[in-house]
Amino acid sequence: MHQEKNMLRLAAVGDLHCARSSKGELRNLFLQAAEAADVLLLCGDLTDYGTAEEAHVLAEELAPARIPVIAVLGNHDVESGKQDEVQRILTDAGVHVLDGEACVIHGVGFAGVKGFAGGFGRRALGPWGEGVIKDFVNEAIREALKLESALAKLRTTQRVAVMHYSPIEGTVLGEPLEIYAFLGSSRLEDPLIRYPVNAVFHGHAHRGCPEGQTVNKTPVYNVAKPLLQRTWPDQPPFRLVEIPRSEPTAL
Numbered sequence: 001m002h003q004e005k006n007m008l009r010l011a012a013v014g015d016l017h018c019a020r021s022s023k024g025e026l027r028n029l030f031l032q033a034a035e036a037a038d039v040l041l042l043c044g045d046l047t048d049y050g051t052a053e054e055a056h057v058l059a060e061e062l063a064p065a066r067i068p069v070i071a072v073l074g075n076h077d078v079e080s081g082k083q084d085e086v087q088r089i090l091t092d093a094g095v096h097v098l099d100g101e102a103c104v105i106h107g108v109g110f111a112g113v114k115g116f117a118g119g120f121g122r123r124a125l126g127p128w129g130e131g132v133i134k135d136f137v138n139e140a141i142r143e144a145l146k147l148e149s150a151l152a153k154l155r156t157t158q159r160v161a162v163m164h165y166s167p168i169e170g171t172v173l174g175e176p177l178e179i180y181a182f183l184g185s186s187r188l189e190d191p192l193i194r195y196p197v198n199a200v201f202h203g204h205a206h207r208g209c210p211e212g213q214t215v216n217k218t219p220v221y222n223v224a225k226p227l228l229q230r231t232w233p234d235q236p237p238f239r240l241v242e243i244p245r246s247e248p249t250a251l
Contacts, residue, residue: 013238014043014203015224018058030065043203044074044164055086059093072112074164100146109154113147115165116140119181148191157246159197170212171222172205
């Protein structure tokens with residue numbers, strides 16, 4: 001238990017890109033996170049190619065970290081079409097892998113989804129024209145609806161959203177403008193306005209900005225590991241954020 005018993009300390013990092021050769025490379029990071037925090041959040045791209053072998057390596061690296069772990073998948077985790085197996089391996093290792101689901105830990109609710117691309121604000125891609133464009137946009141809509149469904153299930157006063165793609169433009173600033181549309185979608189922000197949260201964590205934008213806000217002033221943290229390493233080279237590459245603890249509210 002950490003010093004502030006009324007606060008829950010979260011350690012968040014994404015884009016681990018755990019490979020077959022990563023044995024022994026991530027264990028110390030997870031141990032440091034477990035010493036500093038009460039819950040570890042993994043914000044997608046957990047593996048490099050989304051293979052079972054990589055997932056087993058990650059599970060072994062996570063084993064010494066004796067705190068709850070919440071994760072969402074990223075685009076790398078679905079590359080090989082083995083995402084169900086990756087999720088099963090991590091779930092069997094005790095990881096809460098969220099894909100449109102919610103869980104409650106120490107009185108704080110967590111909703112998780114991979115998310116998708118599509119762009120931000122007035123430059124967001126619309127479902128018009130070719131069928132493939134409509135399919136692309138509809139995927140972003142489906143992910144946003146999954147996030148909304150997960151948030152709607154929570155009855156806690158304190159809530160956290162975990163995803164891989166960004167819900168706002170602010171945390172992708174610094175990336176090449178040409179790829180903004182592939183880094184996230186404003187459609188992911190809509191559920192965060194209807195169901196306000198204390199904080200949002202995502203990855204994916206390796207060269208983005210470490211922090212931004214939704215339109216209703218909710219802090220959004222880009223915790224892509226390469227970004228954290230570059231921004232704070234003298235610190236372990238995870239972001240520490242405190243959230244008030246709470247009890248579930250009555251239905």
